[in-house]
Amino acid sequence: MKRSYLTTPIYYVNAEPHLGHAYTTVVADTVARWKRLQGYEVFFLTGTDEHGDKIVRAAEARGLTPREYVDRIAEKFRQTWPLLHIQYTRFIRTTEPDHKRVVQHVLQLLYEKGDISFGEYEGLYCFGCERFLTRKELRDGLCPDHRTPPTPLRESNYFFDLSRYQNWLIDHLQKHPDFIQPPGYREEVLGLLREGLEPLCISRPKSRLSWGIEFPFDPNYVTYVWFDALLNYLSGIGYPDDPSWEKWWQVAEHIIAKDILKPHAIYWPIMLRALGLPVYRRLHVHGYWNLNQAKMSKSLGNVVRPGDLVSRYGADRVRYFLLREMAFGQDAEFSEEALVLRTNAELANDFGNLVFRTLSMVGKYCQGRVPVPGEETPEDRTLKERLLSAVENFAREMDHFRFHLGLSLLNEAVREANRYVDHQAPWELNKKGKQDRLGRVLYTLLEALRVLAVVLWPIIPRSSELLLGNLGLSPAEELSLERALTWGRLKPGQEVQRGKALFPRLERPSFEVPDREKDSAEEKVEEKTYPLEEFKKWDLRVAEIVAAERVPGTDRLLRLTVRCPEERTVVAGIAEHYRPEELVGKQVVLVANLKPARIRGVLSQGMILAARDEKGLKLLVPEETVTPGAEVG
Numbered sequence: 060m061k062r063s064y065l066t067t068p069i070y071y072v073n074a075e076p077h078l079g080h081a082y083t084t085v086v087a088d089t090v091a092r093w094k095r096l097q098g099y100e101v102f103f104l105t106g107t108d109e110h111g112d113k114i115v116r117a118a119e120a121r122g123l124t125p126r127e128y129v130d131r132i133a134e135k136f137r138q139t140w141p142l143l144h145i146q147y148t149r150f151i152r153t154t155e156p157d158h159k160r161v162v163q164h165v166l167q168l169l170y171e172k173g174d175i176s177f178g179e180y181e182g183l184y185c186f187g188c189e190r191f192l193t194r195k196e197l198r199d200g201l202c203p204d205h206r207t208p209p210t211p212l213r214e215s216n217y218f219f220d221l222s223r224y225q226n227w228l229i230d231h232l233q234k235h236p237d238f239i240q241p242p243g244y245r246e247e248v249l250g251l252l253r254e255g256l257e258p259l260c261i262s263r264p265k266s267r268l269s270w271g272i273e274f275p276f277d278p279n280y281v282t283y284v285w286f287d288a289l290l291n292y293l294s295g296i297g298y299p300d301d302p303s304w305e306k307w308w309q310v311a312e313h314i315i316a317k318d319i320l321k322p323h324a325i326y327w328p329i330m331l332r333a334l335g336l337p338v339y340r341r342l343h344v345h346g347y348w349n350l351n352q353a354k355m356s357k358s359l360g361n362v363v364r365p366g367d368l369v370s371r372y373g374a375d376r377v378r379y380f381l382l383r384e385m386a387f388g389q390d391a392e393f394s395e396e397a398l399v400l401r402t403n404a405e406l407a408n409d410f411g412n413l414v415f416r417t418l419s420m421v422g423k424y425c426q427g428r429v430p431v432p433g434e435e436t437p438e439d440r441t442l443k444e445r446l447l448s449a450v451e452n453f454a455r456e457m458d459h460f461r462f463h464l465g466l467s468l469l470n471e472a473v474r475e476a477n478r479y480v481d482h483q484a485p486w487e488l489n490k491k492g493k494q495d496r497l498g499r500v501l502y503t504l505l506e507a508l509r510v511l512a513v514v515l516w517p518i519i520p521r522s523s524e525l526l527l528g529n530l531g532l533s534p535a536e537e538l539s540l541e542r543a544l545t546w547g548r549l550k551p552g553q554e555v556q557r558g559k560a561l562f563p564r565l566e567r568p569s570f571e572v573p574d575r576e577k578d579s580a581e582e583k584v585e586e587k588t589y590p591l592e593e594f595k596k597w598d599l600r601v602a603e604i605v606a607a608e609r610v611p612g613t614d615r616l617l618r619l620t621v622r623c624p625e626e627r628t629v630v631a632g633i634a635e636h637y638r639p640e641e642l643v644g645k646q647v648v649l650v651a652n653l654k655p656a657r658i659r660g661v662l663s664q665g666m667i668l669a670a671r672d673e674k675g676l677k678l679l680v681p682e683e684t685v686t687p688g689a690e691v692g
């Protein structure tokens with residue numbers, strides 16, 4: 060049996076769940092589901108880290124006991140994950156009795172082995188970091204993270220001697236180049252190791268902190284929070300009493316954010332080595348989400364709450380966006396505009412549209428049943444081969460945590476399928492009574508949907524299961540990569556349902572050009588009338604396009620420089636209708652007093668007007684050239 064053991068960090072409960080927590084957990088869940096598709100048995104561990112000084116102070120600030128406080132926050136984490144369709148195997152809390160027993164067991168063992176020593180230490184303590192800082196770490200005499208002066212503290216404590224294992228760890232990293240992924244983080248760790256490791260203080264006197272796990276051989280001390288927390292990866296699978304822990308530990312992979320690289324890449328392997336246990340198999344490190352400083356920040360504050368995002372956009376869109384937008388390992392920018400744009404483009408316009416038109420045509424032309432396919436032509440074969448090869452490449456990227464690349468490859472295949480629909484024009488085949496050909500085209504498309512539904516399940520589980528249901532298939536039976544790649548599983552005559560649109564287009568953000576589909580907002584506007592003064596609030600001007608280029612990494616956005624008469628930058632969603640070079644020199648109508656919005660990192664100062672009908676999109680232009688900046692009204 061192939062096995063996989065995946066962990067998120069246990070989240071420190073001094074704050075409620077935020078976007079960073081959600082990302083790590085969505086990645087772990089996606090990888091867990093991806094492994095299940097490949098036939099692995101998976102153990103997926105997440106949970107909360109509940110001891111330490113910061114917890115005591117957070118509880119005090121709310122007038123609660125530490126116990127009341129951690130119960131409350133842990134519950135918030137536990138309630139957040141199902142909203143995002145996270146399916147973990149165990150949710151561990153470091154205040155649980157089995158975890159405490161493991162921490163005490165390990166302390167006793169290492170103490171008896173001589174890895175832990177007692178000594179007096181005088182140093183500079185940062186209460187925010189909950190640790191002593193070295194002089195080297197200070198910046199202008201302040202803690203670099205908290206910008207506060209550390210407190211001089213003289214204290215007797217227990218220390219874990221890391222330096223004994225320093226050379227072993229350097230050696231291990233050199234022999235196992237993929238131990239830490241992506242490779243940049245491995246270099247960072249090697250750098251830290253070459254600087255040399257100081258003994259790690261692993262105790263806190265009870266006189267100063269009582270909210271922790273007591274030392275088994277000295278009741279005057281509790282355990283330092285990191286030493287306690289890291290051991291959850293063992294206690295969570297039943298170490299040392301439940302014999303099944305070993306089968307999971309052999310295949311352990313940790314997923315973390317880069318801020319906790321040092322404890323995971325240095326303390327933890329050394330603790331394991333000291334215990335005589337094998338180290339984990341791999342550490343996957345991701346970057347930060349930066350919040351968009353523009354427009355949205357006011358309504359969002361500084362925190363993006365996963366539950367709020369899900370209630371606004373649905374779990375599958377949020378999951379898709381997080382995985383598609385961030386290159387795992389690097390930082391990425393988060394904004395709700397980007398989320399709406401990305402998911403409208405790829406989930407609504409591309410994938411959702413393919414699903415909806417295919418199922419609608421099967422309903423209309425084939426009485427809602429899988430048609431009997433006529434002979435296969437080279438076009439059908441090409442689509443099938445391109446799709447299957449896209450899935451193979453997608454699989455390779457997924458295996459290497461390059462989710463953004465994998466999804467981009469899959470999206471290309473979806474667009475290819477949409478072009479196939481346009482070229483084959485099933486509506487024409489139906490009109491001409493070419494039933495055999497019509498049957499083959501729609502059968503090919505239904506099979507494409509089946510394959511896509513299965514391979515997208517790790518990313519958008521709910522929508523994938525709905526789609527399989529609409530195809531008359533049982534998710535329990537179909538969710539296997541091997542079966543997905545077996546072309547021709549759909550049986551002619553089997554009933555399919557059109558179902559509801561999987562990803563209805565979200566209301567467009569204010570900067571997007573008008574769209575062909577009338578959304579509810581537009582309909583409401585039609586019912587109402589406004590006095591002329593309302594219209595006069597809008598500053599409409601003629602602007603001349605002086606430069607145009609694609610916004611990198613997007614298919615629909617152009618960055619325009621316009622003169623009106625001053626120069627401005629405008630981002631417009633028209634790249635599918637105009638090439639940049641045909642726009643330069645054109646005069647257009649600009650809404651000049653829209654609130655600026657940052658779109659894909661570009662500050663857009665206005666919106667240009669366009670009209671759309673079934674033939675496409677056309678910009679509004681003055682009949683003859685006028686002076687740039689001329690008023691419209």
Ligand SMILES: [Zn+2]
Nearest residue numbers: 185188202205
């Ligand atoms: Zn600090």
